[in-house]
Amino acid sequence: MRFPSALSALLEQGIIESVVRPLMSGKEAQVYLVVSGGEERVAKVYKDAAHRSFTKRAEYTEGRRTRNSRDARAMARGSRHGKEQEEAAWRNTEVEMVYRLRAAGVRVPTPHHFLDGVLVMELIKDAEGQPAPRLAEADLDAVQAEAIFDQLLREVTRMLCAGVVHGDLSDFNVLLDKDGPVIIDLPQAIDAAHNQGARRILLRDVNNLHRFLRGFGPTTRPMRHGAELWDLYARGDLRPDTALTGNHTPSDHDVDLRALLWELEQDEQDEQRRRAAAGGS
16 A cells, blocks of 8 residues: 555554554545554645645635744745745644644544644544544435534634634534534634634635535524624634523624625635535536
């Protein structure tokens, strides 16, 4: 079996005992099932910039800071060193966000090692002990889907209370274990307080969850959770246990609704193209 040289380095260092098989491949990374620390784990190997398909990256990196002023200047100039530091920052963000979200009680995988562009994490398993499926691939009925939707809203609430917006949340970036959804793939996650597009990105994430639920049939539930979440967060009234209603009356400071709807429509078209490329519906 062929696998990236980055995994060979971890094998030589004893961080990984063996590589079992490829598990999945995404637009940002390849994920392998490995044995590490005497148990099955996953190793996420980030792709080089030339082989990634993640678009509109600049909107996610806005507001990210580096402690090294030399690196910051190099990144601003776009020099070779600056591009290398941008790549390192992009990968480091996932590690930082996973630790931050676990501390906030969000259901994300446990990280174990991060070295040479490889993140070794907990293997999320289903009830039979097999690698958990992505939510998009799970066999669910409408009642189960609604329960998972509500669980995900609670996770998004906890995330925003920790100041984090996922940035690419959909049923493709959620695994389903025996206890419910586990959120994965966080290199594009943003700090809600330092990114001017945070509100729009949050609404897009929540809109993707709405799309997941609508896939199981029409619902009479009010679906303004994204705007409700942001309004509570902006007022300082959001708590990890806040129960969302889905009702929201726009406030005077809300953004131009027509422009926002246009952006969400563009994002929905992007998501549909992405699903078609992944073989989804």
